[in-house]
Amino acid sequence: MEAVRITASRHELTVRVASKGCAAKADFVFHVDRTGRTAVLAFARRRLETCRFGAATQVDLVFSYDELGLKRGERFAVANPRL
Numbered sequence: 080m081e082a083v084r085i086t087a088s089r090h091e092l093t094v095r096v097a098s099k100g101c102a103a104k105a106d107f108v109f110h111v112d113r114t115g116r117t118a119v120l121a122f123a124r125r126r127l128e129t130c131r132f133g134a135a136t137q138v139d140l141v142f143s144y145d146e147l148g149l150k151r152g153e154r155f156a157v158a159n160p161r162l
Contacts, residue, residue, distance in 0.1 A: 100131065
């Protein structure tokens, strides 16, 4: 599956992923690498999505910056915009 779009707003990051009908935020993990000047986020699925509730669709997964461990205004990049 690939991320269709990653959107950053003032308080949160939204990752839109392709889904067969049962993708949930709990199915994903993230890691923050702070070795450089810019924090680098990487997202991964915990397990393959095996359900099939119809045609493929898209699901928005919303992560607050607090949840991601990012400070307000901190620069960051997403390492893998295609999941």
